[in-house]
Structures are given as structure tokens and as C-alpha cells.
Amino acid sequence: MKKNFVIGTRGSILALAQTEIVKNILEKKYPNYTFEIKKIVTTGDKDLTTNWGSGGTSIKSFFTKEIEKELLENTIDFAVHSMKDMPSENPKGLVFSGVPQREDNRDVFISKSGLKLSQLPENPIIGTSSLRRGECIKVLRPDAIIKPLRGNIHTRLRKLEEENYDGIVLASAGLIRTGLENKITEFFDVEDVIPAPAQGALCIQYKEGNTEVKNILDSISCEVTTKIIKLEREFSKIFDGGCHTPIGCSIKLITDNDCEEFIEVIGMYCFNNKVLKKKLRGPLRYGDILINNLAEILKGDINE
Known part of the structure; x- marks a missing residue:
């Protein structure tokens, strides 16, 4: 059984801080295992001059490509990213674990x-x-x-x-x-400055089929957070959201007196210098329907 794991990350202060959070959680849960951090330089780290926003250029993948290559080559066991910066689709052979508890998304x-x-x-x-x-x-x-x-x-x-x-x-x-x-x-209140989809959530990525890594990562994930982040990312996907797509989505969990899990979903899209916002509320188990309804309402406003 494997007991030594290498975690890949960028070398920025924030990336290292996020990876240390995951490392500390795992060390407490698995005191007999060792977790080592490996810093990886990405294309985005090397290129400090490109104006990523020009021409609709997205920074997504510029800060992940080299890390994902090391995952596929088995030189690292898993990697920690910011979920809001991740493309909607994984490269072939890679998957996301469940999402740990989210930080404040405002x-x-x-x-x-x-x-x-x-x-x-x-x-x-x-x-x-x-x-x-x-x-x-x-x-x-x-x-x-x-x-x-x-x-x-x-x-x-x-x-x-x-x-x-x-x-x-x-x-x-x-x-x-x-x-x-x-x-x-x-x-800022989330209804005034609506956060980016999945803002404040960590993404842990690993090689598909690696059951040992999957098992330890599943043990530190939060089921409800994972569902909510998936829904926010689905909203982004509907609008083809890249880093420079002017959309926002924030989901708040609400539990009623019957312990039914409800969510309040706020979505926004910026169009022709107008900020279009809508809010819906409903059971978490119907989250996919809520997200699609919210997107359709906003699209209707755009087309008016």
C-alpha cells in the first residue's frame, strides 16, 4: 500500500497556501502517511507580459497544462488548484475529487x-x-x-x-x-457583486483509475459543497464561461424545518453594459433544473 504522496501545485504564494491547507488536513487524517509538495512552473507563470484579456483570450489551461502533464506521467499523485480557474472539461485521463469545505466566496x-x-x-x-x-x-x-x-x-x-x-x-x-x-x-454582498462560479472552492485533480488517491481524497471532501460547486460550474458551462466571460453565480444552502436541503441561486450575465441578475430558490435535489431555468431566464432577458 502506498504511503508517500506527492502533491503538485504552482509556486505562487496563494497556490502554496491552498496546497498546504489540503496537506495539513490529510496529515491529520493520515498520520502514518507522508505528503510532499512539488512546485511546478506553468506557462502562465513564465509569461508575465501577455494581456490575457485581449481578444477574449482565457487564462484557463495556461496555469494548469504542465501540472496536468505531470499527473499523466505519474511524477505527482494529485494536484491542488483554484476551482474557479479550471476549464469545464478535464483532459483525458484526469478527474476531480470531491470538493473540500469551501472558503468565503465573496x-x-x-x-x-x-x-x-x-x-x-x-x-x-x-x-x-x-x-x-x-x-x-x-x-x-x-x-x-x-x-x-x-x-x-x-x-x-x-x-x-x-x-x-x-x-x-x-x-x-x-x-x-x-x-x-x-x-x-x-x-461585498453576493447580490451586489455576484462571485464567479466556484469562487472560494479548491479543486483536487488526480489520474483516473488511481483508487488509492481517490479513497484518501474522498475522505476529506464535503458532499454538499461538491454538489453546489458542480451546479455553479454547470451555470458557467451553459454560458461558455471562461475567465473573461462576464458571468457570476453563487449558491447558498438553506435548510428548512423539515431538514429538506434548499438552495438559493443567484446568477448574473453582463450584456451591452447591463448587469442582468436573477434569483431562484428550490430543493437541492432539483439543482440541475434550477440552474437550467435560471440560465434560460437570463438568456430570455438578453434576447429582449
Whole structure:
């Protein structure tokens, strides 16, 4: 029986922090096993000049291709990614495990002055390269000037201090996981800035047929979280969602007095400078139907 496992990941601070979270959970659950982290340099890490948003170019696969190659070649046993950055389909021979407990999926505002978005003077300069975030910010502050912002968390925080930004928008999960929660000025309500599908969730990927890895990863997954993330990713797939597709989807679990699991689904799509939002509620067991109905309603609004 295998007792030594190698975990693949990018070498960024956030990627390593996320992998350490998984490693620590596994070490506590399997004290007789050893888990080693292997840092892998990806195409996206090497190319720091390409404007990934130009021409609709998606960053998905640029940060995973080399890691997936090592999985297929058996030089690593499994890999940890951010689920929201993963393509909708796995390469042949690779699969996802169940999803561990999710971190907070909300987006946050970090202000240079300490003021909230609503308190900033006229025409604030807000940093984000996300079309989804930019459109949502324009609804909250129509006078805001959206300025592109690229780089890892620490690079973006440095640019906020050194360059001409009044504030920036980031995912709370990354800040929390890297110990930078104290930088947050305010959390956005999910109905104001709807998160990207699967935001805050980890993705653990491994080679299909590897039952030993499957068994240990299944033991740390959360069944309900896995179902919810699958539904959010299905919403993204319906709209052919890449990193630069202006969509959002967030699902909240609600348990009623009969212990029936209900979900509240909020979806958005940005079209012709309009932010279209809809919300539906229903039993989790009918989640696929809810997601498809939500998408059809939004498509109807787009075509009006």
C-alpha cells in the first residue's frame, strides 16, 4: 500500500497556501502517511507580459497544462488548484475529487484610504481586470473609472499603494488563505457583486483509475459543497464561461424545518453594459433544473 504522496501545485504564494491547507488536513487524517509538495512552473507563470484579456483570450489551461502533464506521467499523485480557474472539461485521463469545505466566496474591496466604495470621492479609480467585477462596481458607483490590474495578490496590493488606484477588488478567499484578511476594507454582498462560479472552492485533480488517491481524497471532501460547486460550474458551462466571460453565480444552502436541503441561486450575465441578475430558490435535489431555468431566464432577458 502506498504511503508517500506527492502533491503538485504552482509556486505562487496563494497556490502554496491552498496546497498546504489540503496537506495539513490529510496529515491529520493520515498520520502514518507522508505528503510532499512539488512546485511546478506553468506557462502562465513564465509569461508575465501577455494581456490575457485581449481578444477574449482565457487564462484557463495556461496555469494548469504542465501540472496536468505531470499527473499523466505519474511524477505527482494529485494536484491542488483554484476551482474557479479550471476549464469545464478535464483532459483525458484526469478527474476531480470531491470538493473540500469551501472558503468565503465573496469579493472584497480594499481601499487605499480606508474608505468604503460608497464613501470615496467622485470618479474613483478602481483596479480590476475582471469584466464581471468591473460591471458590478459600475452599478454600485456609476462614476467609477475601472483600471486594469494584473498580478498575484501581493503584486496587486503593492500596485494599490504605489500606483494610481483608489481601491481594488479581490476574492476574499485568497486573502484569507494567505493571512491578509486584515487588508480588507469591506465585503461585498453576493447580490451586489455576484462571485464567479466556484469562487472560494479548491479543486483536487488526480489520474483516473488511481483508487488509492481517490479513497484518501474522498475522505476529506464535503458532499454538499461538491454538489453546489458542480451546479455553479454547470451555470458557467451553459454560458461558455471562461475567465473573461462576464458571468457570476453563487449558491447558498438553506435548510428548512423539515431538514429538506434548499438552495438559493443567484446568477448574473453582463450584456451591452447591463448587469442582468436573477434569483431562484428550490430543493437541492432539483439543482440541475434550477440552474437550467435560471440560465434560460437570463438568456430570455438578453434576447429582449
